[in-house]
Amino acid sequence: MISEEQLHTIDNHIHDWLKGLDELMPSLISDLKTDTKSSRFDLVTNVDETIEARFETFLKTHYPDHQLYGEEFHHQTDTLKTGHTWVIDPIDGTANLVKQLNDFCVILGYFIDGQPVLSYIYDYARQHIYKAVRGYGAFVNGEKIEPAVSKPLKDMIVSFNNKVMNDQTIHALLDQSFGYRLIGACGLDSIRVITGQFGAHIHTNAKPWDIGAQFLFAHELGLKMTNFKREGIDFTQGGPFIISNPGCYDEILDILNSDGGYQKV
Ligand code: NAP
Ligand code: CA
Numbered sequence: 001m002i003s004e005e006q007l008h009t010i011d012n013h014i015h016d017w018l019k020g021l022d023e024l025m026p027s028l029i030s031d032l033k034t035d036t037k038s039s040r041f042d043l044v045t046n047v048d049e050t051i052e053a054r055f056e057t058f059l060k061t062h063y064p065d066h067q068l069y070g071e072e073f074h075h076q077t078d079t080l081k082t083g084h085t086w087v088i089d090p091i092d093g094t095a096n097l098v099k100q101l102n103d104f105c106v107i108l109g110y111f112i113d114g115q116p117v118l119s120y121i122y123d124y125a126r127q128h129i130y131k132a133v134r135g136y137g138a139f140v141n142g143e144k145i146e147p148a149v150s151k152p153l154k155d156m157i158v159s160f161n162n163k164v165m166n167d168q169t170i171h172a173l174l175d176q177s178f179g180y181r182l183i184g185a186c187g188l189d190s191i192r193v194i195t196g197q198f199g200a201h202i203h204t205n206a207k208p209w210d211i212g213a214q215f216l217f218a219h220e221l222g223l224k225m226t227n228f229k230r231e232g233i234d235f236t237q238g239g240p241f242i243i244s245n246p247g248c249y250d251e252i253l254d255i256l257n258s259d260g261g262y263q264k265v
């Protein structure tokens, strides 16, 4: 582990790095270049690639013994659970960036020997930096985020991708919740849970970089974050993911797991 002082030094340094993106973003966005990866919906832009490359340079310069695991270029997973590891999704919500110039974010998670110690989700368009610091809680632009207040599903909004579940599961979630909204960026849908606006966000196949920050927010705020078997998620693997207010968690998992499960047949 590291000392409190080192933790705060790194926190300040990362905060400055994220704010440094403010100078870069306008020119990257005005020169937006979009490519497709595996399908016409699987987008990557110069913004995603530049931010990840920039973070790599930052680590190499200031923290050369820290490892990087990122969506675009950094896929080595052998030693991530030992020592200092950063997980980055340089742009989460790339489709939103391309189509709406809004509702995208940078996700960063810092782990020491597999334990999350610092986490950030930067909602650039709204200029909100969300962070969690192990032992100190969670903050938005320096203001403390209150721990979760338990609420039942009938009073809460749920968010999930409606392309990936069978109709019966979708209708059960709609019927038993207050309502449905989807932002379309795992980090920002999770933020709505973190701030108490949504009851839960569900992603049936999250990649490690989609959820690298959420572990610590959940830990600090008393939210549930597990797979659909109510087990912890390996931060190097990802997989089925729910982040939830504790008051709706069991109700949602009962729905996802009932009558043969949520998957399309
Ligand atoms: P989208 O707007 O492209 O993305 C919505 C969120 O899902 C973002 O956080 C995005 O991260 C992430 N995402 C994008 N592609 C993904 C993939 N292949 N697997 C897992 N996460 C992904 O979403 P969409 O247009 O609705 O769907 C695009 C594809 O992603 C589809 O194949 C969809 O089935 C899949 N997807 C699956 C789930 C799920 O719960 N299984 C959820 C969302 C999307 P980036 O912006 O960093 O790519
Ligand atoms: Ca993502």
Ligand code: CA
Residues within 6 Å of the ligand: 048, 071, 089, 090, 091, 092, 093, 094
């Ligand atoms: Ca991404």
